[in-house]
Amino acid sequence: MSRRAKTAVYGVLCLLALPFLFPTWWMLTSSVKPVNEVFAFPPTLWPDTFSLDAYREAFTLQPFARQYFNSMYIAALVTVGTLAVSAMAGYAFARIRFRGANVLFLVVLTGLLIPSEVTIVPLFQMFHGWGMVDTHWPLILVPVLGAPSVLATFIMRQFFLALPYELEEAGRVDGLGRFALFRRIALPLARPALGAVAIFTFLHSWNLYLEPIVFLSSAEKFTLPQALTQFVDAYGGPMWDVQLSAASMTALPVLAVFVIAQRQFIEGLAHTGVKG
Incomplete structure (x- = not known):
């Protein structure tokens, strides 16, 4: 493709990206505007008066820093827990042959068909009986053991099924057991799938x-x-103005995790050694 053609393609892509970028730009710029400028007509693309008062108010009106930390550590624990559960479960369904494996996997997949609204009342009663209401345990356990983990298990199983068995034969010759094969051979090759699972889980x-x-x-x-x-x-x-400033701060970790996990995803694809 010639340089002129590449320039034209990039220009078209930039124009197509504007409708998706404008809401984010409006949120960020409006968060530093006085409230009377937020809904000014015609709307301004840059604040006439730059102000960080809304950011300060976000931390004074309620314990926003603590709430920020709550979301951060809960999302981190859920991501790590889901990666651990889905990787082991996906490998077991893909590599360990036992009677009823396919039926059991179909039963697990039915978890994707049940809306969370259907199970929320029984879950509340269960956690209330355990004394876990108004704690973070339900927010950690429900995603790790619920539908997000089921979808992650499906992704990991499909990835491990695509791995050639020959990659594990050398490990068997060296005397590695099933868990050692998973930890030392299969899991390092699963970086692309782990990156995808980490993104949507977080x-x-x-x-x-x-x-x-x-x-x-x-x-x-x-x-x-x-x-x-x-x-x-x-x-x-x-x-x-305060909601927009809080929303702007809320979006930052999501962007950071996406960039980091996307990089891992691409590097994993380049180093898997699996073609086709």
């Missing part, structure tokens, strides 16, 4: 809203999606 946990509003009632234990709804004025109306 995003799912970070944006989780239904479970926090059901299980949490203390403001210092809120996660960010729940906390964003609490920035209201004395009449119950939204404080748009």
Whole structure:
């Protein structure tokens, strides 16, 4: 492709990206505007008056720093737990042959067909009986053992099925057991699948809203999606500048995780040694 053709393609792609980039740009610029400029008409692409008051108010109106930490460590634990469970379960379904394996896998996949709204009441009763309501345990255990982990297990199983058996034969000759084959051979080759699982698991946990509003009632234990709804004025109306500043800070870890995990995804594809 000639340089002129590449320039034309990049130009078209940039134009197509504008409708997706504009809402993010408007959110970021509006977060540093006075509230009277947020809905000015015609809208401005850059603030006439630059102000960080909304960012300061986000931390003074409620314990936003604590809520930020809550979402961060919950999403990290859920991501690590889901990676561990789905990698081992996916490898077992792909490599270990036992009677009823396919039937059991279909039973596991039925977890994807059940909406979370259907199970939320039984889950609340179960965690209430265990004394875990208004704690973060439900927000950690439900995603790791629920539908997100089922989807991750499916992805990992499909990836391990595509790995040639010959890659593990050398390990068997050296006397490696099943778990050693998984840890030393299969798992390093699974970096592309692990990267994909890490991305959607972190995003799912970070944006989780239904479970926090059901299980949490203390403001210092809120996660960010729940906390964003609490920035209201004395009449119950939204404080748009504060909400936009809090939303801008909420989006930063998502972008960082996506960039890091995407890099791992591409590097893993380049070093798997598997073609086709």
